[in-house]
Amino acid sequence: MAQRSTLKRSLGLWAIVALGLGYMTPTTVFDTFGIVSGDTFGVVPTAYLVALVVMLFTALSYGKMVRVFSSAGSAYTYTRRTMHPALGFLVGWSALLDYLLLPLVNAVLIRIYLVSLFPSVPSWIWVLAYVGCVTGVNVWSMRSTSRLNTVLVVFASVLIVVFLVLTAKELLAGMGEGTLVSAQPLWHQGVTTPAVLAGTTVVAFSFIGFDAVTMYSEEAKDQRVMPRAILLTVLIGGVIFFLGAWFTQLAFPNGTHFANSDDTLPEIGFLVGGKVFQILFIACAFAATVASGLASHASVSRLLHVMGRNGVLAPKRLFGYIHPKFRTPLFPVLLTGAVSLLAIGPSLELVSSMINFGALIAFTFVNLSVIAHYVVRQRRYKTAPDLFRYLVLPLIGAALTGILWYFLHADALIAGLVWCGIGVIYLAVLTRGFRRPVGSLGIEEAEDEDAAPVSSGTPAPH
Numbered sequence: 048m049a050q051r052s053t054l055k056r057s058l059g060l061w062a063i064v065a066l067g068l069g070y071m072t073p074t075t076v077f078d079t080f081g082i083v084s085g086d087t088f089g090v091v092p093t094a095y096l097v098a099l100v101v102m103l104f105t106a107l108s109y110g111k112m113v114r115v116f117s118s119a120g121s122a123y124t125y126t127r128r129t130m131h132p133a134l135g136f137l138v139g140w141s142a143l144l145d146y147l148l149l150p151l152v153n154a155v156l157i158r159i160y161l162v163s164l165f166p167s168v169p170s171w172i173w174v175l176a177y178v179g180c181v182t183g184v185n186v187w188s189m190r191s192t193s194r195l196n197t198v199l200v201v202f203a204s205v206l207i208v209v210f211l212v213l214t215a216k217e218l219l220a221g222m223g224e225g226t227l228v229s230a231q232p233l234w235h236q237g238v239t240t241p242a243v244l245a246g247t248t249v250v251a252f253s254f255i256g257f258d259a260v261t262m263y264s265e266e267a268k269d270q271r272v273m274p275r276a277i278l279l280t281v282l283i284g285g286v287i288f289f290l291g292a293w294f295t296q297l298a299f300p301n302g303t304h305f306a307n308s309d310d311t312l313p314e315i316g317f318l319v320g321g322k323v324f325q326i327l328f329i330a331c332a333f334a335a336t337v338a339s340g341l342a343s344h345a346s347v348s349r350l351l352h353v354m355g356r357n358g359v360l361a362p363k364r365l366f367g368y369i370h371p372k373f374r375t376p377l378f379p380v381l382l383t384g385a386v387s388l389l390a391i392g393p394s395l396e397l398v399s400s401m402i403n404f405g406a407l408i409a410f411t412f413v414n415l416s417v418i419a420h421y422v423v424r425q426r427r428y429k430t431a432p433d434l435f436r437y438l439v440l441p442l443i444g445a446a447l448t449g450i451l452w453y454f455l456h457a458d459a460l461i462a463g464l465v466w467c468g469i470g471v472i473y474l475a476v477l478t479r480g481f482r483r484p485v486g487s488l489g490i491e492e493a494e495d496e497d498a499a500p501v502s503s504g505t506p507a508p509h
Contacts, residue, residue, distance in 0.1 A: 133481075143354075153340035210324075256284065
């Protein structure tokens with residue numbers, strides 16, 4: 048009976064990394080290239096390098112926390128366990144905005160792709176078919192979701208490698224900069240630091256998938272692989288983004304080549320490899336979007352499940368329920384599918400403008416959770432290595448995240464604040480005007496069986 052009430056541990060290291068890479072959508076570098084190139088005055092690779100550095104500091108903090116708390120829930124769990132249950136709820140609630148919207152964004156993209164190919168077919172049919180398939184796979188099993196995601200990620204990665212080879216051939220033939228080695232894609236006259244940072248805020252959120260992998264903590268075959276999976280996801284994703292940006296920037300030093308700078312992937316494919324490769328490159332983008340849809344659907348389902356299991360999302364018996372046969376969180380998966388059906392109506396610009404607030408909330412509080420757990424609770428600051436590892440590095444991560452806060456799009460900030468306001472009202476109702484502690488709302492004992500006690504003075508492995 049106990050076994051049927053838990054998520055199934057079926058994921059190995061590379062399956063988790065593939066889910067993270069799928070979530071990150073590697074082809075994003077080509078979709079947004081025109082926008083970022085304009086923002087940075089033609090140094091897109093530099094923007095990705097800066098973003099990678101920022102994400103690495105936060106990834107180190109995620110790695111530290113996932114060693115201590117093996118349950119799913121990511122930033123929500125870490126904040127709730129190290130700081131305060133109410134604060135943890137608000138962090139989880141904020142993250143829900145991004146987590147719920149990303150599957151919706153993927154559904155909108157799929158709708159756009161298919162309507163462009165089959166304009167005579169009503170768009171709602173494509174949304175229903177896509178959302179139904181993704182939801183069905185996520186209900187069936189995490190292993191099925193992982194395997195299909197891996198196939199799609201491998202296909203997209205192979206096409207990206209083909210793109211790099213074709214671009215290198217064109218560069219050596221005189222296209223763009225006419226060379227594979229040049230400082231121009233990194234820095235040149237006219238480029239400014241504020242411009243690079245503005246571009247960094249756009250590309251940084253391509254890395255969001257690395258924190259999503261922590262949602263699979265309870266489904267990892269071996270919990271010890273999680274810190275490695277987080278770092279590998281960031282590093283491999285960063286290398287893919289940088290190489291894609293590097294070769295594209297060499298081939299197209301400025302944005303004059305593109306008729307549509309809002310989505311340059313189709314034109315990049317055509318200019319580099321002709322019509323046949325353009326079709327394959329669009330198929331690559333389609334596969335990457337479906338992979339992201341599968342991974343993001345799975346991630347938000349786990350967050351909804353953990354928050355429901357803890358009693359902060361009602362009804363608990365639905366959010367906390369695990370299907371006895373499939374060993375998946377049935378109601379959260381179906382709810383995420385229902386939200387994704389909203390892709391029938393809104394534009395991509397409207398939905399995407401609301402994303403990123405929750406991610407920055409999560410990044411900030413994971414860094415602070417490291418300090419709260421290791422420095423404040425365990426007093427791990429009496430040696431120089433501990434002070435550097437548990438105070439200095441997380442503070443740098445939080446400070447670098449603060450830079451991204453400064454450049455956050457106004458629409459995302461407004462939408463995030465409104466969503467947080469709704470969360471505060473919901474929490475007030477849930478706790479009967481804050482008279483009832485959040486920690487007494489029926490938190491499952493099973494959630495923390497594998498986690499190290501917060502109050503313990505025993506150093507966690509590092």
